[in-house]
Amino acid sequence: MIDADFHSLQAEFRAFKELMAERDRRYEERDTANKDAIRAAFASAEKASEKTESALREYKIGANEWRDTVKDLIANLRESRSEDEGGSTRGRYIVYLLLSVPGIVAILLSLFK
Numbered sequence: 001m002i003d004a005d006f007h008s009l010q011a012e013f014r015a016f017k018e019l020m021a022e023r024d025r026r027y028e029e030r031d032t033a034n035k036d037a038i039r040a041a042f043a044s045a046e047k048a049s050e051k052t053e054s055a056l057r058e059y060k061i062g063a064n065e066w067r068d069t070v071k072d073l074i075a076n077l078r079e080s081r082s083e084d085e086g087g088s089t090r091g092r093y094i095v096y097l098l099l100s101v102p103g104i105v106a107i108l109l110s111l112f113k
Contacts, residue, residue, distance in 0.1 A: 062111040066104070073100055 061109060066111075069100065069104065
């Protein structure tokens with residue numbers, strides 16, 4: 001009787017060890033999958049950050065070009081006003097505006113690519 005109980009206990013212990021080994025394997029697989037997911041998430045975040053920085057750099061370049069164009073227009077208008085007398089200033093302003101429109105459009109289009 002004691003021998004049968006001992007063998008039964010040994011069988012239960014082996015089954016318990018197998019169950020624990022299986023659970024350990026599952027936990028290891030889950031841990032590996034979680035680590036892989038975290039690495040992928042960090043890589044995606046890094047890539048998104050680089051794209052954002054690049055877009056911001058391009059935006060700032062476009063904004064600076066726009067700002068420089070406006071400064072040049074204002075400077076040209078001020079010069080033309082100081083050189084001209086009355087009536088022809090309006091004509092020069094229109095010419096400057098027409099000449100600058102393609103440049104302004106090009107800058108705006110480059111900003112919104």
